[in-house]
Amino acid sequence: MTEDRLCLHHVPSSRSFRVLWMLAELGMTPEIELYAIPDGSLRTTDFLEKSPAGRVPALEIDGQVIFESGAILEYLAETRPEAALGRAPGQTERVDYLQWMHFAETQASILANLNLQHVFLRDPSTKSPTVLKIEAARLARTLDVIERAVTERDWLLAGGFSAADIMLGFNLYAAPFFVRLDPYPAVRDYIDRIEARPAHAKARLMDGPQAFYSRDFYPWDS
Numbered sequence: 239m240t241e242d243r244l245c246l247h248h249v250p251s252s253r254s255f256r257v258l259w260m261l262a263e264l265g266m267t268p269e270i271e272l273y274a275i276p277d278g279s280l281r282t283t284d285f286l287e288k289s290p291a292g293r294v295p296a297l298e299i300d301g302q303v304i305f306e307s308g309a310i311l312e313y314l315a316e317t318r319p320e321a322a323l324g325r326a327p328g329q330t331e332r333v334d335y336l337q338w339m340h341f342a343e344t345q346a347s348i349l350a351n352l353n354l355q356h357v358f359l360r361d362p363s364t365k366s367p368t369v370l371k372i373e374a375a376r377l378a379r380t381l382d383v384i385e386r387a388v389t390e391r392d393w394l395l396a397g398g399f400s401a402a403d404i405m406l407g408f409n410l411y412a413a414p415f416f417v418r419l420d421p422y423p424a425v426r427d428y429i430d431r432i433e434a435r436p437a438h439a440k441a442r443l444m445d446g447p448q449a450f451y452s453r454d455f456y457p458w459d460s
């Protein structure tokens with residue numbers, strides 16, 4: 239690894255999209271090494287040295303490798319403060335910023351369960367309608383929280399767009415596959431604002447085609 243290598247270990251439409259988008263907001267373009275969840279490429283010795291649990295993203299940057307999307311976004315925000323995408327200790331929005339950064343993973347863990355059950359199980363007959371129903375309801379509850387937040391303002395923080403919008407905004411790509419967004423007009427407007435960002439559009443172009451979802455919507459009882 240060289241000091242100046244910037245390389246994202248990436249699965250299209252996965253949490254590594256957060257890093258692609260954050261880098262685009264910072265005007266940084268990484269090399270991309272592509273992986274796929276079902277083909278074993280995340281379990282090679284070489285990749286496990288970069289990300290020990292075999293998960294994406296992993297980012298080679300500044301002569302080191304970082305895994306965990308939240309850690310990567312916080313590192314980028316802190317080391318590139320001129321972009322004002324983070325909220326440092328002592329800043330008024332620090333606590334809200336931290337809450338939203340971590341809330342994004344509360345919601346993403348629900349989406350991961352839904353993805354596993356609906357999309358990744360080799361034998362679909364092993365999926366659990368009970369788990370699917372509970373997780374769809376839990377996802378709806380997280381959308382209620384976001385609906386309230388972005389009814390009051392354009393971005394999660396009153397001070398403006400931040401890395402927390404990237405952490406959480408990424409999830410809103412997957413959420414509509416499992417919960418209809420009709421009762422969430424403010425979330426839909428928030429998604430429109432996200433998609434209007436040039437850096438988001440650039441990251442989508444670099445992301446590559448998603449290969450998970452073959453349907454527009456996955457009802458819990460299907």
Ligand SMILES: N[C@@H](CCC(=O)N[C@@H](CS)C(=O)NCC(=O)O)C(=O)O
Nearest residue numbers: 252253275292293294295306307308
């Ligand atoms: N909390 C971690 C979660 C990483 C994660 O689970 N990534 C998924 C893709 S969204 C993955 O690599 N899954 C591969 C697997 O579970 O085998 C993060 O935010 O980076």
